[in-house]
Amino acid sequence: MLVTKQLVLQRFWYPVVPIAQLLNGPQSFELLGQKIVLWLDASGKPAAVRDRCCHRSAQLSKGKVVNGNIVCPYHGWKFDSNGACVHVPQAENSPISTSYKVSAYHCAERYGYAWVCLADPLKDIPEIPEVADPQYRLIHEFYEPWHCAGLRVMENEFDTAHPTFVHTETFGSEEHPVPDSMEFSETEWELHFRSVLGVVNPSLQKQNLKMAQDKTVRTMHMTWFMPFTAKLRIAYPNGLVHIIVNTTTPINDSTSQIVQFCVRNDTEQDTKGEDIIAFDRKVTLEDKAILETTDFDVPLDINQEQHMLTDKPGIIMRRKLAALLKKHGEVEQIRR
Known part of the structure; x- marks a missing residue:
């Protein structure tokens, strides 16, 4: 069985990064062959989105976190935990198109780790x-x-x-x-x-x-x-x-x-x-x-x-x- 080819496996939760590592800034991870980036939002909760800016495809994990949003290192676009672009420095006075977004994933903290589910979960995180x-x-x-x-x-x-x-x-x-x-x-x-x-x-x-x-x-x-x-x-x-x-x-x-x-x-x-x-x-x-x-x-x-x-x-x-x-x-x- 090739796990990256079985789409149903995207519907389970997996621990991907220790929460302590996110205190140092955004972290990249590959989950089931997909590149994702994780960080802590303004409330201190882990967030996960696709590690690819929708503008010119730069890795968001190379950027930084500002006020709970992740900032692209290429042109400074900011994205929230839902993957929506909330700030474009080059268009300060213009509305942001709803198409300016990246894929966001289910993310939660449990047992000291950030757990991620890439699609709608079939089950909760295992209970210990x-x-x-x-x-x-x-x-x-x-x-x-x-x-x-x-x-x-x-x-x-x-x-x-x-x-x-x-x-x-x-x-x-x-x-x-x-x-x-x-x-x-x-x-x-x-x-x-x-x-x-x-x-x-x-x-x-x-x-x-x-x-x-x-x-x-x-x-x-x-x-x-x-x-x-x-x-x-x-x-x-x-x-x-x-x-x-x-x-x-x-x-x-x-x-x-x-x-x-x-x-x-x-x-x-x-x-x-x-x-x-x-x-x-x-x-x-x-x-x-x-x-x-x-x-x-x-x-x-x-x-x-x-x-x-x-x-x-x-x-x-x-x-x-x-x-x-x-x-x-x-x-x-x-x-x-």
């Missing part, structure tokens, strides 16, 4: 209720591009067979090449997966978990939010809950922006945030090394690749995405 729970803390982990498909990352998050072979330096256990249990349930827009997996505890993880054992058990409740957001709720025997939220924002067909944060029911005094990030980062770099070797054109037709029992979550994802395309009158676009 623990972020608002005072018993939990939010830790931003990393934000970077990976050269792989978002669907590959989503399948990997739900793949309980790979840790033995990929996560050899972190938590993978040779004694547990498959999980002890797997349970599935679906809604129209989500996949819920419950699993129990035996893992090992290297020294840093022992410190993070406040556990002395060399081995432990992860009880995982994972939620896939169509199309490219995963929530992994990992519960440990000592009561600690470590929630990882990962969104693979599609830059283009071959590259995804990986946005990951975690939510935990402990405090900085219990475990330093930098130690939590260090361990999770080591895990994700192990994933990245493998995922960037995979084909970005992930076939939704399950007959195009071979499968095993632990691939069931990925098979469900592919079938649900294929059904989504069919419902909206689209066919899977692939490389030829």
